[in-house]
Amino acid sequence: MKHSYDCKTCFNLLIDYLEGELDDEKRRKIEEHLKTCGPCINYFQTYEKTTKLLKTLQEQEASVPKSTQDRIKDFVLKEISDSR
Numbered sequence: 001m002k003h004s005y006d007c008k009t010c011f012n013l014l015i016d017y018l019e020g021e022l023d024d025e026k027r028r029k030i031e032e033h034l035k036t037c038g039p040c041i042n043y044f045q046t047y048e049k050t051t052k053l054l055k056t057l058q059e060q061e062a063s064v065p066k067s068t069q070d071r072i073k074d075f076v077l078k079e080i081s082d083s084r
């Protein structure tokens with residue numbers, strides 16, 4: 001029996017995890033994996049920071065065009081994939 005997920009599974013569940021959509025068992029399995037996997041930790045942290053940044057932008061600056069938000073997102077996602 002597996003006690004934690006592999007990288008691909010964590011990657012697929014990342015958004016649900018950060019949105020708090022997962023049940024306790026799934027969260028635990030992801031957290032178990034993150035304890036032992038540096039690249040996934042970096043990925044999660046970068047993604048989380050980006051998401052928060054985008055939310056902050058959306059809340060504080062309703063005038064920030066969606067294209068700008070998309071550009072930030074693209075930039076970070078590119079950063080992530082380059083480092084993997």
Ligand SMILES: [Zn+2]
Binds near residue numbers: 010038039
């Ligand atoms: Zn991993």
